[in-house]
Amino acid sequence: MIEFLRNPYFLIALTFVIYLSACQLRRQFGLSLMNPILISVILLVAFLYSADIEYETYYESGKFIEFWLKPAVVALGVPLYGQLSSIRKQLIPLLMAELAGCIAGLVSVVAIAELFGATKEVIISLAPKAVTTPIAMEISSALGGNPSLTAAVVVCVGIFGGMAGFSMVRLSRIKSSMAGGLSIGTASHAVGTAAAIERGGERYGAFSSLGLTLNGLFTALLAPVILPLLGY
Amino acid sequence: MNLILQCAVLFCFLAIGELVVWLTGIPIPSSIIGMVLLAASLECGIVKLSQVETFANFLTRNLGFFFVPAGVGVIRCMGLISTQWLPIIIATVLSTFIIIAVTGWTHQWSRHITKHFHRND
Numbered sequence: 001m002i003e004f005l006r007n008p009y010f011l012i013a014l015t016f017v018i019y020l021s022a023c024q025l026r027r028q029f030g031l032s033l034m035n036p037i038l039i040s041v042i043l044l045v046a047f048l049y050s051a052d053i054e055y056e057t058y059y060e061s062g063k064f065i066e067f068w069l070k071p072a073v074v075a076l077g078v079p080l081y082g083q084l085s086s087i088r089k090q091l092i093p094l095l096m097a098e099l100a101g102c103i104a105g106l107v108s109v110v111a112i113a114e115l116f117g118a119t120k121e122v123i124i125s126l127a128p129k130a131v132t133t134p135i136a137m138e139i140s141s142a143l144g145g146n147p148s149l150t151a152a153v154v155v156c157v158g159i160f161g162g163m164a165g166f167s168m169v170r171l172s173r174i175k176s177s178m179a180g181g182l183s184i185g186t187a188s189h190a191v192g193t194a195a196a197i198e199r200g201g202e203r204y205g206a207f208s209s210l211g212l213t214l215n216g217l218f219t220a221l222l223a224p225v226i227l228p229l230l231g232y
Numbered sequence: 233m234n235l236i237l238q239c240a241v242l243f244c245f246l247a248i249g250e251l252v253v254w255l256t257g258i259p260i261p262s263s264i265i266g267m268v269l270l271a272a273s274l275e276c277g278i279v280k281l282s283q284v285e286t287f288a289n290f291l292t293r294n295l296g297f298f299f300v301p302a303g304v305g306v307i308r309c310m311g312l313i314s315t316q317w318l319p320i321i322i323a324t325v326l327s328t329f330i331i332i333a334v335t336g337w338t339h340q341w342s343r344h345i346t347k348h349f350h351r352n353d
Binding site: 015019035036040044045048049058065068069070071073074078079080081084090092093096100108109110113115117118119121122133135138146152153154157158161164168175176180182183184187188190194220221 | 242243245246249260261262263264266267268269270271274275281284285287288289291292293294295296297298299300301302303304305306307308309312313316318319320322323324325326327328329330331332333334335336337338339340342343346
């Protein structure tokens with residue numbers, strides 16, 4: 001019986017059921033702290049630990065779910081298209097905001113991690129944390145980080161951005177919904193964007209997906225230049 | 233609303249993105265290239281909104297689910313996290329806040345400036 005727990009279709013079914021229950025839980029209690037991704041990850045990790053299944057076995061199933069990440073990122077082209085006209089009207093502000101956000105993010109995460117004594121491997125793994133998983137993992141491994149750690153941190157950043165992003169926007173007195181959406185997408189990629197669509201509506205979501213696109217581009221281009229300048 | 237057609241459109245754009253990366257070797261993920269090309273093709277009318285909308289909305293609304301396996305990968309770096317959780321958490325939280333503030337401020341401020349310029353024209 002215990003051997004069956006390693007069945008690939010069982011593990012896929014389990015992931016679906018856990019995620020659905022986590023969504024249901026949040027709908028019932030309405031707490032934004034109960035992020036379905038976070039709850040699913042915690043429950044699955046607990047399950048793998050207690051059933052003594054190593055990650056590689058789980059990933060044999062998990063990779064079929066992760067596979068849809070790439071077409072889903074392509075699909076973000078649809079909300080992006082919906083906002084093209086307002087984007088064209090403010091191309092320069094958008095590029096300036098993204099450039100500033102990208103550099104501020106890279107420099108701040110490296111400086112703070114260094115200040116608190118993180119090792120070189122961890123610092124490099126943290127550097128691309130604001131962008132979506134496929135980009136972040138590629139940057140991390142290309143520069144000598146740990147791609148697994150990067151993926152975990154990226155997911156946490158997304159969850160955090162989805163939960164606290166709106167309060168952070170309010171705290172920093174950002175008033176326009178365009179700037180707010182853009183900031184959340186820049187800081188917390190697709191997971192933050194999903195929350196932005198859910199809570200802020202189409203326009204918020206469109207600027208958020210714009211933020212994640214532009215920051216993905218800028219980070220992929222700038223991280224290999226900025227990290228050596230910072231000594232990594 | 234033909235879902236196979238919608239699926240085909242999305243995967244064609246992903247494949248074009250892969251092709252661009254393969255041909256040029258640029259360090260940008262294929263999915264990001266596909267996303268930009270899809271938005272451009274919708275704008276030019278090469279692809280109609282009705283040919284992607286339903287499936288694209290399904291994927292974007294459930295984006296979080298596709299991140300779960302990567303999140304479970306945390307299990308592989310428990311060692312690093314248990315020794316360096318403090319810098320990881322502080323750097324991540326503060327930096328996320330800094331990105332939101334800097335991006336939002338720069339956007340509002342530069343829009344203010346450019347609007348001002350246009351008014352003086």
